Amino acid sequence: METFLNIPYSTWWYLVIGAVFTGYAILDGFDLGAGALHLFFKKEESRRIALNAIGPVWDGNEVWLVIGGGALFAGFPIVYATIFSAFYELFMLFLVLLILRAISIEFRSKEKMIWWRKTWDITYSLASAMLALALGLVLGNIIHGVAIGPNYKYEGHLADFFNPFSILISVTTLALFMMHGAIYLVMKTEDRLYAKLTVLTKNSTIFFVMMYALTTIATLLYIPHMAEQYKAYPEMFAIPVISMLALANITRSITKRKYLLAFISSAVVIAMLMVMVAIGLFPNIVISTIDPIYNLTVENSSSSSKSLGIMLIFVLIGVPLVAAYTSFVFYTFRGKVKLDEQSY
Amino acid sequence: MDVEILSRIQFAFTVAFHYIYPPLSIGLGVVMVLMEGMYLRTKDPIYEKMTRFWIKIFALIFGIGVATGIVMEFEFGTNWAAYSRYVGDIFGSALAAEGIFAFALESGFLGILLFGWNRVGPKTHFFATLMVALGSMFSAVWIVVANSWQQTPAGFKIEGEGMHARAVVTDFWQMVFNPSSVDRLTHVLIGAFLAGAFLVLSVNAYYILRNRHVVIAKKAFKIALLVAGISSFAQLLSGHHSADGVAVNQPAKLAAFEGHYDSLAVADLYLFGWVNNSSQKVYGLKIPHGLTFLIHQDFNTPVTGLNAFKSEDRPGAVNFVFQTYHIMVIIGMLLILLSTIAGYYLYKKSLFEQQWLLQIFAWSVFLPQIANQLGWYSAEVGRQPWVVYGLLRTSDALSESVRAEQVWFSLILFTLVYLLLLTLFIYLLNKKIKHGYDEPINQKESIPNYSKRDNPLLDS
Secondary structure, eight states, X not given: OOEETTEEHHHHHHHHHHHHHHHHHHHHHHXXXXXXXXXXXXXXXXXXXXXXXXXXXXXXXXXXXXXXXXXXXXXXXXXXXXXXXXXXXXHHHHHHHHHHHHHHHHHGGGOOOHHHHHHHHHHHHHHHHHHHHHXXXXXXXXXXXXXXXXXXXXXXXXXXXXXHHHHHHHHHHHHHHHHHHHHHHHHHOOHHHHHHHHHHHHHHHHHHHHHHHHXXXXXXXXXXXXXXXXXXXXXXXXXXXXXXXXXXXXXXXXXXXXXXXXXXXXXXXXXXXXXXXHHHHTTEEEOBSSOXXXXXXXXXXXXXXXXXXXXXXXXXXHHHHHHHHHHHHHXXXXXXXXXXXXXX | OOHHHHHHHHHHHHHHHHTTHHHHHHHHHHHHXXXXXXXXXXXXXXXXXXXXXXXXXXXXXXXXXXXXXXXXXXXXXXXXXXXXXXXXXXXXXXXXXXXXXXXXXHHHHHHHHHHOTTTSOHHHHHHHHHHHHHHHHHHHHHHHHHHHHHHSOOSEEEESOGGGOEEEESOHHHHHTOTTHHHHHHHHHHHHHHHHHHHHHHHHHHHHHTTSSHHHHHHHHHHHHHHHHHHHHHHHHHHHHHHHHHHHHXXXXXXXXXXXXXXXXXOOEEEEEEEEXXXXXXXXXEETTHHHHHHHSSSSOOOOOGGGSOGGGSOSOHHHHHHHHHHHHHHHHHHHHHHHHHHHHHHTTOGGGOHHHHHHHHHTTHHHHXXXXXXXXXXXXXXXXXXXXXXXXXXXXXXXXXXXHHHHHHHHHHHHHHHHHHHHHHHHHHHHHHHOSOOSOOHHHHHHHHHTTTOGGGOO
């Protein structure tokens, strides 16, 4: 196994994938959250502003999912193949929701009929909420463990995905994205919509805090393997502490109306939650609920060192580029949303 | 129906549907760069109107391309788990490169292209257009490299056995530049330029016939005709070169292209025909010894036929491969003919008076689309029964845990959603085309928006 700074390539790639999915959760998180809140806005103009707040960036945000999927395929083909075929129906529904959401955004404002806009508003909002729930359900099942048997074969049933713990993670994810999306929108809006969003921001933050508490208790009680790394390396405890502080800072910043700070804090919360999951799982990626010998680990499911080495070079070249022009796009569209002739 | 055939139908259906869009984006990208480039050079607002209009069409096409493209990335894992494990080391790095280098570029700058007209200067906007066009081409590079590796694997070794066998990269550049990737990439890109150019030709021919936007439409028509003319001739060369490669690397596929069975016989070239796979005969119009000549540059050398391969190692649907291949070639010839005639009348300065020709151009948008689709059918069905030529059979590539009823479920779901998608696409495209370029050019609205940065006096 080749190493860089004494860390094997496969572990580096585990970190890369973790970083990409974290980036995805932070970026698509706010536009999925904004979508889930969409039906709370009643006036046509408010809905258009909310849609245009994510207009120039949602497509770019979704790219992170494509990169994440590609990175998983490239670095851990066995995990990719096993999980995607095991979660067949879930991923197919996920794809359909993704398509429906994309076309709702594209097509909603192309016609003026009330029924047309209403239909797409509902599709957009439900699809956004269900995508958040589906992402949470997948994450929940990964944390919980999956019925992987010999020869990477999935031996469970569709109903197994809907176990109580995964449903809890699913709802927590929705709450997290709603909070994150509300904070993003409040930065982007003015006047009455802004006033309405300040209330939504508070309520969704309360919703998330409650879910976070429940999830923490449930994880400690029912998913003991997630805590083992923390027992072995107590200094890791800094991560949950940072997430708590960031969460506290959200409420503080909201009260002070410093929404950019609140947005950064909620991004930190998302990042810390992802880091906690990554630490809890390591060195496993998928834990088998049948027998630990079927666990898919960073070691036994990765691509060759040669391939990983090439891809790590891609990442070193590519990521600064992506970061540079992503920042450029966000910088170009900074400030409050103003509707003009190019808007949705 | 079993899981194999259902999964193949689903993949074929979703990828064929997806492939309506990326060639249009790639081709339109080139045309848009030329249009906006003309605007930067001449500062003539007519080119700005033109660019704005085609960017809107581009966005519509691109949106559906992205949405249907993610489906492909998921399907490798959901339906073809054994394949994904087998090729992950190789295919995965190409997909990762596509995501990082191409797709992110494209989607990142698209926001500026669409919504940035009033927020960035003309040069930055042009740069964004260029990046989007380049991004869409880079995408094609990595996807075609991955697919070409499946046709002509190179730069790898096989590790492990049975369930655990997998192809591992030994030489990255040999993998990327495998024997067919450059030929096939050229062929795919030119096919895409044709798709984009003929869309622009078709829409503008329609405007000219209807006597709408005549001034803009004529200029746009000429820009697209330039792209179409060069591409249609280049495609002939690229196609010939590509077929030469197939003769060397995938002789069974080449034999299926022409319905050639007997390895000891010289091979004929059919203009059109019908293959009877059981009697191993082709009925149609042929150039005797034509295929032999194209490959060996003489009239006597035999060409490897289908019978040189065991029946389980060669494509079964010979007539399908034959027909798709031949119709593609015929369409390619038609495109050359069309652009040559148009070029001739342009030279004679009477192009836009030829109603009959414009009439044909108005419908011509379907030709490159059909050729692109058929070309892929021919290439992919011609590779069967292999998913990775000579290494992994399609029937060994499936997901072990997926059952037929699950694939039925997703297949029906995709059929419904894609029907909806296609209906909406056609409806909105039609609407945008009917609406046309934004005319008359409103001096008050458009000029200050765009020249603000050049003229501080206008800043308020």
